[in-house]
Amino acid sequence: MAFAPVNTILDRIQAQEKWRQGRLWFLVVRYWGEAVGALVAPHTRPTGIHRQVLQVAVSSGVWAQNLTFARRSILQKLHLLMADQLTEANPIVDIHFSTARWEKVSPSPAVNKRQTKTIKELPQSPQEAIDRCMTSLQQKKWQYRCPQCGAPASALEIDRWQMCRYCASRHLLSQK
Numbered sequence: 407m408a409f410a411p412v413n414t415i416l417d418r419i420q421a422q423e424k425w426r427q428g429r430l431w432f433l434v435v436r437y438w439g440e441a442v443g444a445l446v447a448p449h450t451r452p453t454g455i456h457r458q459v460l461q462v463a464v465s466s467g468v469w470a471q472n473l474t475f476a477r478r479s480i481l482q483k484l485h486l487l488m489a490d491q492l493t494e495a496n497p498i499v500d501i502h503f504s505t506a507r508w509e510k511v512s513p514s515p516a517v518n519k520r521q522t523k524t525i526k527e528l529p530q531s532p533q534e535a536i537d538r539c540m541t542s543l544q545q546k547k548w549q550y551r552c553p554q555c556g557a558p559a560s561a562l563e564i565d566r567w568q569m570c571r572y573c574a575s576r577h578l579l580s581q582k
């Protein structure tokens with residue numbers, strides 16, 4: 407009898423941890439494509455999270471190498487996209503890219519080829535695709551305009567307040 411409460415607590419902690427991990431994985435899968443962009447996404451598949459390191463299968467060694475160089479920016483963007491729905495700040499500390507699991511998770515080559523053809527102006531090299539991805543990451547940060555003052559605003563600000571941070575703080579202060 408004396409051990410029953412301890413077991414119950416451990417069960418509950420384990421259940422909570424499982425729920426937290428499941429939720430994090432759901433968010434990663436949901437936002438991964440947006441974090442790396444449409445040109446890079448078809449060459450990558452998140453396969454799991456191991457000790458706070460996101461595991462991503464990639465189609466070739468060149469992709470693995472280039473994405474490894476860009477992983478800090480990708481991770482930052484991913485955390486930004488998930489920020490509002492996370493229970494803890496920055497739960498993933500790094501990303502590991504590997505070709506090892508690609509065969510197992512990728513769709514048939516025929517499907518891949520068809521998808522690739524629909525993208526116009528295909529990048530000539532993985533490096534070019536990464537450059538484009540980085541450029542779009544930088545542009546996306548201020549892609550909106552504040553409807554109140556017309557200043558550039560981030561998606562996060564528009565999503566949260568429907569205006570830029572300066573107008574939002576002015577708005578909040580005027581309500582007091």
Ligand SMILES: [Zn+2]
Pocket residue numbers: 552553554555556557569570571572573574
């Ligand atoms: Zn504004």
